[in-house]
Each structure stands twice: as C-alpha cells, then as structure tokens.
Amino acid sequence: MKCNSCEREDVFSVSRNIVVTEYRNVHTDGKKAHKSGGGWNNYKTGGWKVEEKTPTDKMYLRCNACESEVLVENLKGIGEIKIDDKKGVVFVSNMFESYSGKEYAEKRKYKRRSTDS
Numbered sequence: 001m002k003c004n005s006c007e008r009e010d011v012f013s014v015s016r017n018i019v020v021t022e023y024r025n026v027h028t029d030g031k032k033a034h035k036s037g038g039g040w041n042n043y044k045t046g047g048w049k050v051e052e053k054t055p056t057d058k059m060y061l062r063c064n065a066c067e068s069e070v071l072v073e074n075l076k077g078i079g080e081i082k083i084d085d086k087k088g089v090v091f092v093s094n095m096f097e098s099y100s101g102k103e104y105a106e107k108r109k110y111k112r113r114s115t116d117s
C-alpha cells in the first residue's frame, strides 16, 4: 500500500493513545522551609513518577514516513479499516465502490435497454 500524502510504500503502523497517570509528592506540613512566595506548598524531592498507563480505545493507522493518519475515505474501494491490538489490520472492501465508473455505467445501460423492450 502506498501513502496518499508522501507516496512512500509499505511504511504504515498502528498508533494508539495511552492515558498516563503520574504523581509527584508535595509538602503539606505548613513549615516555612517547604513553602514559597504566594503560599505555594513545594514538591518533595524527586520528579514525576508514572503510576499507571491505560490504553484508550483509540487506535489508528498512520504513515510512519510522514506521520499522517490514514483515513478510510482516502482509500479507494475500502469501506472500513479494522484494527486489532493483537492480530493487525484488515481492509474491508466496499462493494459499492469497487465498480469503476465505466463498469457501473455499462450495467445501468444494459438494465435500461432490457426494460425498454
């Protein structure tokens, strides 16, 4: 498959959004040494720590070369992009779009002729 934006081939990946919960301990003992101007209770030593990473339901196909998201409406003849976090990706074809314009016109012409007689 070729990217519509940058024309590179076979450079796709699935991205998913993850909610990360972090925490950082803060002084609440009211001591002057643990406060700064404006009444701020300062943080204890140590930076932010990761507590939890929760994947969201949002997964999407994107081009790894130009980082643009692949939208189903930009894929010819495809009605749906199915993504599974273990199996991979399925492109479900759209029957109504799989006829080229010419084929569709010919079928309609044939139908019209048969009803005329």
Ligand SMILES: [Zn+2]
Pocket (backbone or CB within 6 Å): 003, 004, 005, 006, 007, 008, 063, 064, 065, 066, 067, 068
């Ligand atoms: Zn691209």
